Amino acid sequence: MKIKTLVLLGALALGLAGAPASAKTFRYAFQGDLNALDPYTLNESFTLGALGNVYEGLTKRDKDLKIIPGLAESWEIVDPLRWRFHLRKGVKFHNGEDFTADDVIFSTERMRSPGSQLTSRAPADMKAVKVDDYTVDFVLTTPNPILHYEWDTWYMMSKKWAEANGAVQAQMSSATSLNSFALKSNGTGPFIIVSHEPGVKTVYKPNPNWWGKVEHNLDEVTFQTIKSDATRVAALLSGDIDMMDPVPVQDVDRVKASPNVMALIGPELRTIFLNMDSFRDELLYSNVKGKNPFKDVRVRKAFYQAIDIEAIHSKVMRGMSVNSAILISPLLYARAGEFKRWPYDVAAAKKLMAEAGYPNGFEVEMDCPNDRYVNDEGICQAVAQMLARIDVKVKLNAQPKAKYFQKVLATSKYDSSFSLLGWTPGSFDSWNVIANIIGCRDADGKGAAFNLGGYCNPKIDELNKAILVETDTNKRDDMIAEAFRICHEEAGIIPLHQQSLIWGVSKKVQIVQRADNQILFYWVKME
């Protein structure tokens, strides 16, 4: 009896297979979840991108990442310490309320509330002052030429609505009770979230009252998480979804071979690089005692020149990377082209090692994440093998990101001698890299906290301070170039590459792939 029922059910199910989804529904999938909808609780590009379809900042970024007006129609620098923003009139939140200066002031306060992860969006001593309903002044204590660089992802929220929903502060990570707000949204953007089940499915509908010019032709958008790489690829190939991110490097050829889908490949902003501990007097994980070989520029340069970046590009990354000579993407720094990598040259590297007093090399342990960046463990294995050619014996310690970051960051006093890290400057500006990655730090992480190796040149620190307040673009770019040049000359940190973005997209879909990896469907057109 039971068997009969099962067979019947199965037959029924099979018979009804193959009903197509409605024509203008854009279905996309990502490897990670969209969790809380509070736009201030997670500073991470996928989440900010997903919410960027629903919420808007004072500024926006266009298809090439150029800053364009958003909820502010225009702005001017009245004097170096006062920026004036003129708000767009007639903008309404999804619940019908008008967007006004009060919402900007409120969003400034909320951005600084204890649970917010966006506090770095503006200087802590910046004041927001309402001039009239559609004009806001931001008053600074020191000049800041890049004040508004990250404001495209600092989304404006409705004051009234937040107050009515108990969402005046961002959800605290340590809270023991739930902010009911975490699963609701009320933005001004081109799409409205209709339903949201974290980790399962999110449905969006176009906002009929949006202020901007509609560039998409969608009736509905659904987002689903698909964690497993192989399943995500299969879902795309079978037509169950129209777009997915990322395509695993090893599946790119299969996606390309399919008649219905394509692989959209473009440069990503994140730079991958190697840190050597040149801070301590003796390395924690090495057989060299009493001194630190990485303090010697010759050893660092030998490491640099021993790395065959072309082999990493073609073998490990299968061509899906752009080799880099500096620690920022060329898309974010116009003068990146002036820099050339130290050439791959094993003989020169060996000579440098001998000069530095290590003709027979030494042993060092390398820390590496294995689930954070594209083929991160593979890159580390390749580096270890390449260094063996100059007799450096690398003991590789590859771990999941939760373990890896616990070990290498300041919170554990940089408990590592040699490690791999990736960094995207949140502001899309070089200063962020200099201030976080290249500048000096102390043993506890005061200063450039993510300079894991503690490489330090006081000249870079001086430039760091000067760049921050320099408002003349040319002078500023010169100083940035100088800082990058010093780090390059001294091989303080070894840059490797920018990994590629690889999206799998149905041939029915036209989509804009922005280098910051935000999936913005207000630019999607479907056949």
Next chain:
Amino acid sequence: MLAFAIRRLFEAAFVMVTVALIAFVVFRFVGDPINQIVGQDTSIEDRLKLREELGLNDPIPVQFGRFLANAARFDFGISYQMKQPVTAIIAERFPATLELALAAAIFAVALGIPMGVYTGIHRDSWLSKIFLTVSLIGVSLPTFLIGILLIYVFSVWLGVLPSFGRGDVVRIGVWRTGLLTTSGLKALIMPAVTLGLFQMTLVTRLVRSEMLEVLRTDYIKFARARGLPERAINFGHALKNTLVPVITVIGLQLGAVIAFAIITETVFQWPGMGLMFIQAVQNADIPVMAAYLMLVAFLFVFINFVVDLVYVRVDPRIRILARPL
């Protein structure tokens, strides 16, 4: 009977506390949740402050005590990642896993027992050989591979079944079921087969060997000699007597199927607890991990308890022995 139940209850409590303790010791090695909560640009001071606020700097016994006290009130805290109460997340995810596990178990039993009986009776027929070979493949291939294989055949190639997810669900009270919609049932087929294949093989082989054993016994010979029809002998007498070990195994395997649906759920992006757990491990989301492990421990304890009770019903000898001597 009552004394038996009470004794079991104490054992259960002991098992649960032990699991919680082991889990807490293990959590020290899963890594730091802080870096998964904060953004890249969050300062070191803020990270340290958050650690303090989450109570991660307290000694393990203090953390453990706090966890036990809260768990006793069914409060498992708020997920670091999802910013929702863990109990709510589990309530949301549990139906998906249970439906999948039951479908897999029904598949395993409904196919496994007849196949086991058949191969037990007709030892040398070619059909038996096919059954046994196929079932051997079922155990030797890893779940992950079977899942991907099915997806490529039925979704990518034939295009008849959805490649991932649970389809549309219907909410009945707190329970969200996928069993009432066509897309839900279609989505259930491949995950259930993938998850149940191993259990089906196990049941087939178990029933077969038990049948071979029983068919050799004297009472079967006497039944034959009495001229009872084959059907009555095979099913009424032989099969019934093979069922005690089969029930034990099915019971324990049901626990295993619920608890370890992790791989199947990941392959099919089935929104159940296994998927939730994998995500939690990667992000060191301790509240979710703790609650999940406790739930799994509870399930095993509970299923074992039920199996013991069922034994007593099926096998009268146990009932007699269970009486105080």
